[in-house]
Amino acid sequence: MSVLFLASLIIAVLVLWLVLQRNQSTRKALTRSVQRRQVLQSLINQKDSENTQASLLSRLQHIMLTKLAGIYRVFYAGSPVMLMKHLAFPAGAAAGITTLNGLYIGFPGSWVAGVAGVGCFVVFYGMLKKRRRKQFSADFSEALTTINGAISSGRTFLQAMSDYSQSRDNALAGEFRTLSRRLNLGEPAETVFMESWQHYPYREYYFFIVAILLNINSGGRLREVLAKLQRSIGSGIAMEKKMLSMTSEMRMSARITGAIPFIFLILLKFISPENFEFVLHDERGKVLLYYLIGSELFGLMVIKFLMRKL
Template sequence: MLEQLGALGPQALLLALMVAVVAAIIIVTIIMALGAPRARLKKRIAAVAGHGPILAVDPTTAGNAKKLQGSKRKVAEKLKEAEQEGKKRRGAMLQQALIHAGLTMQPRKFIIISLISGLVLTALVWASGMPSIFLLAAAPIGAFGIPKLVLNFLVKRRLGKFTANFADAIDVIVRGVRSGLTVGECLAIVSREIPAPVGSEFALVNEGTRLGMTTSEVLQRLSDRVPTPEVRFFAIVLTTQQSTGGNLAETLAKLSDVLRQRKKMKDKVQALSSEAKASAAIIGSLPFIMMAGMSFSQPHMLMLLFTHPTGHMLLGVGATMMVIGMLVMRQMINFDF
């Protein structure tokens, strides 16, 4: 058997590997199709009930501290706990990342799509006649790099849209509370009037409340599905207010003002760093522009990079230096809030 495999060329071995991967994908797809009804039911229950620890607020205070100071201390403690729990869960599971991106697919389906992406990119590189060294890079880039970049882009876009409309949702709740409506009725109005993803997330909050979950539970599930500081602030303020009492409308109004100030500061930072980002994009694209130009003017000189071993080494060194440079520039011009 080993002698027969050794007699096969590298192209035949690659073709056999591609056939095996396609067969595995077909088998997994059939299994997914057979278990689709139960999977949809579990997914719906998970969307409403969520998972993870419950965000609870201890109603007792230590000593004879004043009520206001005790409330502030509780908010700070719960904010720290929520931050620690978010760091443990964030990015640890593929299922969480898919939920953050607003995708309804199961993790195994995403894995199958990633494998198909890697297989397609490998086949394209093989069909183009590039050296075998590029095949080693094409498979992991297509299976892990590209799907991860797409997923991160979807997560960032959805969380950005949620944050952009979240302050308006809080203003709706403030006006509803001041007019005499309950918090549940205000949340129902938000789910109907505010566009997605804010409206759809608050609809899940209302659905969980109707199923008998407490406010702390549904807010914790909301914080798990939308892991942003703004949502954690909202969940902690609301649960703390229910425990200690106070003017909810005034508290949420101050929270809305804080969120708008955060957004204004973030927009200002983005505007100030836009010049550096444009410079980084231009510098990063120059090598590819030069290669495209040389492919028309001096193609025989450019092909030495792809046909000669020294050219392969130079391409590898150049790609490594470009990646390091782009990562350094990205860390310099990106700011977290």
């Protein structure tokens, strides 16, 4: 017993050390993010005195509105038809799961409806967000190649961006078309690019905006900067694919391990209905059910925390 306790204590210390290390790396990453934001604000001559005077409630409201706007853009996908389609699919999936539960399984209907509704929308939103990110990476790499080639041939940046927007039919081309039109109308470049960054809050697009604003404010060789940015994006995509391939087994193992208890609970309905009823409706059996749900949620949160950058 003492050996088992000592082994458990060592494992707990190792897990705690790992969590502390990840927290430290997260703080460093957040510090770098704040520094980048401050640099961008200094580049576009924005004073953050209004932000310091703003109340905590208004800041939280702004963050929530920004998050909701980002979720809406992911579901909207450029047209109201796609919005209705993206909302109808998870709603139909949740309704199907609830119906199947009522016909064959027998879990509490309110629980299943709530979990299925939220879960389907969250899963579908994650899929749409990942697809949008992947599509942006492909389109943005192509856009950098086109714009860099046009600048090398003597075109200005606005002309190169306008040429790309007219020759392509995708979401990024539409965004560049809006940027070109607003800049040609004389709107401040800082405001235009910052609003565009809200539509595509990605790291490489941030660096692209910084390079453009630096070129507007102080001049420089934009073609070389865009070429370096394009190479860094290509290497980053290759590194991301390598990381995903190296961690695919670990991520799949975590998903299978998390699904096994619920699969066996469903099988219990058909193998031993009396034990299934005991777990769901008896006060002593509900302790096992609550333990199952609590341990699963805790394990998922730990795995999500440890693998949040993968």
